[in-house]
Amino acid sequence: MKKIILILAAIALAAQAYAADEIKLLRSRSTVSSKYGVSSQTIHFEALVKNLNYAKQVYAHLKRPDGSWVDAPLAYSRAADTGREVWEGSYTDPNPTNTGPSFQTFDLEFALRYVVNGVEYWDNNSGLNYKQGRDTGHLLIGTNVLASIYDLNSPAWIYNGHYYGAVTLKNLSPSKQVKVVYSTDGWKTSGTAWATFSNTYWSGGYSAAPNPNAYGAEEWNFQLDLSTTATKVEFAIGYIVNGTTYWDNNFGRNYTQALKQN
Structure with missing residues (x-):
């Protein structure tokens, strides 16, 4: 019996791996909105995943307010560079008492879990887990600039x-400039718009x-003035700082957004 247990333990260990580049956190968000005495928490995750098979599951493994852990599923968002994909998803704590003025907000502790081909890959921040305050905005990992975009798979409404x-x-x-x-x-033709910074960025929500x-992340806004007949826009972000321009061009694909005119 002891030999069988040891064999099973070895099999279980072989089925888990700490990711080198199979899965990596791109960005997480945690904000708490309070209005008229009612609070709500927005939690969102974005991950970069190596496409090892069509059939796969990606999760944010998150510690709940009661100390238990839950797997919050992420969904395919878009292709990244060769052989990689962006997955993302949001989490709302299911505790039915977390509503109205008694809503229980909480600081985040989490890791990313990727299940494919019978193997689990983890990004747990080198064994430390990722930690983020409950009302802190974004945690940006592994890149210096990343656009916040609409769903590229659906048209975006534009006004005037x-x-x-x-x-x-x-x-x-x-x-710096953005x-x-x-x-x-x-x-065939192109334009350049300049993003603007406001330290009250999150107050609109x-x-x-x-x-x-506290994590060194900043949020900037931009506005593109397009023709009222435009049906599509492609763009990339250039972050100019310390004599260097860092680009977010959607992993070499540019961001391509279909448009609906209002």
Whole structure:
């Protein structure tokens, strides 16, 4: 019996692996919105996943307010660079008492779990787990700039030709610029818009999250002034700081958003 138990333990151990690049956290969000005495918490995760098989499951393994752990499923968002995909998803604590003025907000502790081909891969921040305060905005990992985008699989409504977006970046210096290079005709012509910074970025959602935050993340807004007949926009983000331009061009694909005019 002891030999069988040892064999089973070895099999279980072989089926788990700490990811080298199979799964990596891109960005997480935790904000608490409070209005008229009612609070709600927004929790969202984005992960970069190596495409090892079509059939796979990706989770944020999250510690709940009561100390138990739950797997919050993430869903396919879009293709990344060769052989990798972006997966993302949100989590709402199912405790029925977490509503109204008694809503229980909580600080995050989590890891990422990827199940494919009978193997589990983990990104647990080198064994430390990721930790994030409950009302802190974004935690940005492994990149210096990342756009906050609409669902690229569905058209975005625009009003009077205005397309609005946002970008998260690492605060590498007080002196910086953020540009958006865009085209609506397949790059026959292009334009450049400049993003703007506001330290009250999160207050529009009734959150007190600071901008920048304790993790060195900043949020910037941009507006693209497009033709009222435009049906598609492609764009990339350039973050200019310390004499270097860091690009977020959607892993070499550019961001391509179908448009609906209002």
